[in-house]
Amino acid sequence: MSRRFHVDVRSSCSLLGTALKYLSLTLLLPTAVALYYRESPLPFLVALAIAIAAGTGLEHLEPEPELEHREAFLMVALTWFFVPVIGTIPYLVDGTGTLAHPANALFESMSGFTTTGATVMDEISVEAHPRSIMLWRQLTQWLGGMGILVLMVAILSELSVGGTQLIREEAPGIQVEKLTPRIRETARALWLLYAWFTLAAVVVYYALNLFGLAPNMTFYNAVAHALTSLPTGGFSPEGRSIEAFEPIVQWAVMPFMVIAGTNFALYWYAWRGHPERLISNAEFRSYLASMTVIGALLSVLLFLGVGLAEVPEGVAAIPGSLERSLRHGLFQTLAIVTTTGYASMDFNTWSDSTQVILLFAMFLGGSAGSAAGSIKIIRWYVVGKSIRRELFTVVHPQAVRPVRMGRSTEVIDEETIHSIFVFMVLFLSLFAISTVVLFLDAHRTPGLSLSALEATSAAIATLGNIGPGIGVVGPMNNYEPFSHTAKLYMVFLMWIGRLEILSVLVILTPAYWRS
Amino acid sequence: MSRRFHVDVRSSCSLLGTALKYLSLTLLLPTAVALYYRESPLPFLVALAIAIAAGTGLEHLEPEPELEHREAFLMVALTWFFVPVIGTIPYLVDGTGTLAHPANALFESMSGFTTTGATVMDEISVEAHPRSIMLWRQLTQWLGGMGILVLMVAILSELSVGGTQLIREEAPGIQVEKLTPRIRETARALWLLYAWFTLAAVVVYYALNLFGLAPNMTFYNAVAHALTSLPTGGFSPEGRSIEAFEPIVQWAVMPFMVIAGTNFALYWYAWRGHPERLISNAEFRSYLASMTVIGALLSVLLFLGVGLAEVPEGVAAIPGSLERSLRHGLFQTLAIVTTTGYASMDFNTWSDSTQVILLFAMFLGGSAGSAAGSIKIIRWYVVGKSIRRELFTVVHPQAVRPVRMGRSTEVIDEETIHSIFVFMVLFLSLFAISTVVLFLDAHRTPGLSLSALEATSAAIATLGNIGPGIGVVGPMNNYEPFSHTAKLYMVFLMWIGRLEILSVLVILTPAYWRS
Ligand SMILES: [K+]
């Protein structure tokens, strides 16, 4: 790796320009949808023009950009900020509903591209908004998911950020010195898988309609939900999320959430004839185990009736029904652990204890190497193993005992363990501070009554890129009542959470800019 | 260190017996006080008899106990549980007020010996309870403080628990191989200092009375408060804590809180002619700096009036008064950061933002090597430096950069750093789980309405051995309204928090009991 005496800002900006040009291409899809439904294509054409202009301008800064270690950090931070900024243009030009306000539009766009799924739309339906706009909202998540896969598997793992270096062991593709061809190679492999899974979701969802099992899962809805299943996004053009559909649709969405929250690098190996790498993976096993335990617990509580605080409207009686308890208990577990954030019912009707279980589950966060957010299972796994090791070495001070992945001989190096602990402390501190910020700001916001528990859930739901929280930020509610200051703060949380915190903090240190 | 194939439970129990015999000696003091005030000495005589009987019986189990590495863990856990159990006897035999119930008596006794200072007494006054009982309550904190000094400086640091090994560098006394003479030597040095400081507090507090500046700071009160100042305890025989006294008393208590929250090993060196070891100590500097910053911030908010939510009863108007703003802002900062838990006024009248600052300060926790609880400044210091190092090495992956204490050349070894991170994650996890346990239990408890914020404060106030929290567990309120289950859970929290969590968890691992 070559040493430089300053950061090559021009290269970083030039690569942001390239990203904006790719973004402009994707805007052709909602343009076509707008024309098909006889809606105005103007929102997308304006965004397209601006994206091309800005992209071309930025690319001119440095015609042959080089992506080295440091430039990668800046490029990633800039891209994940300015792509969502350009993404607001369709909402602003369209100008219907709450998204007409720039702060709301930025919130919605950042929530989309970071695959968070928190919304400030007060009326979510294709009656209140153009179908093309509603599809653009879904598409932002799908595009965001693509970006995150590459970010996690190819970029952050190479940069050894917060323990993501563990993914490097699993990362597919050629081992090359330069970052750029490495990214290109990995991206190609991951995106192919991502696209195939998305297509499979469209087929499965729409097949339910064709077989007469899900009358309202139209082709539009099938595409719209496939686009937000794979990136663990959670946006839905239906105001009541997946509750709006038949039970069979809810069951059909579950496997796709599980798929979406798994390390995509492992699929690559499975696809290349090494399924054992997926099956024996320690994180994958912990991921399935934690969802099984939490899902079973919630289902039992729902079945016994103690999991519900009130009788929810429009949902068939749950206590005593095995199918319904299992379905809702498991669905909400998957939706939260994978950080997708879909809802099969309003879990605000659940009792305190079941809601608190969901709140704890929000800190798990799917697998590394997927588009899932939050802390991620692998970090908990390493922390858990390190604590066990510590308890052993306190009793046996002379013992040397490395931390291993699963039962394999693969030793996790101490620097990686240290990185993970640093990440944990940073994540939890930022979460605690954010809870307080949101709580105090809400006290000054007319028309918003936010309890400390609700503030806690709003902080983890945005920082962890989950989407819905508890109470006023519940799955059938939205973030619109917050002050614009709080919304912009949450935009920051979604952004820094998505970039695994450290990669943003690095840019703020003097050491980054000096030699 | 000799290797054994099992834990010598008899030795641990025998040493617990010795501790109980020492405890019986200390019971002579409240017996004398009872006789002086013509109160019944029975509560103390019963406790004394039981302590001697149990102590002698346990000592017979192993007449020549040896304290090795593993036995130390068991001895510490047993002692910190059974000494408080014996400590309940005076409350139970006396049988006045809420302490007549065994769960309440255990809560109060554990709160005393762990220097927590949380109370379940509904009426705190020498009118409602015998003076000897109120003094016993104060004395439990003083005794607990003595125990903790030795535990931190001589035992846990030798056992390398949760980063306490950092204190070992500073620990006074001879360097010996065996644990028992080491403990004896260190205890002698620390207790002498502790006793002198306590005497100084008695003299200063009572002098204010003799000079006519504090009419209600009687000799009884001077002794009672000196006994809970040095162990960062916080119990007071006055229902309104230090608010009951003149402003000058509040000022006089402050330096003793600062003294109590400092690493006592450093005083030992200062006393032996090396004050520079105190002044240049990185933790001591961070400790003073954090209290200055938080104190100044709270004082400014109080001065401007934005720090208050309502006009507190019985307290002179604070906004605009430099002396009052400074006094209350600084007093509460010291009371919380040193984990003493005294109150110069009811901070439940403070605004949300000032209360939240106090809540955050509860996680700091004074210096290691003092009787202060919570996380402790040195751990935050090491974590902060590790995070800075991590941000540096992410940019410079080839760089090797050790973490140092202050500007010295003293490098903190990586295993110690790792222990500290493990402690942080365990402490914060136990705190989070406890918040939820208390919150959910309160929902089932008639007559107790506990918000999530109040549950948060109750969890940290007990786990961190601070005492008062926010709202219903505020400084002028008490923990009596909780269910007995919740009280016993908090007894557990005070106990495990006091023993730095890890030393208790170790006992629960199979590796501890096996060879
Ligand atoms: K999401």
Ligand SMILES: [K+]
């Ligand atoms: K205390």
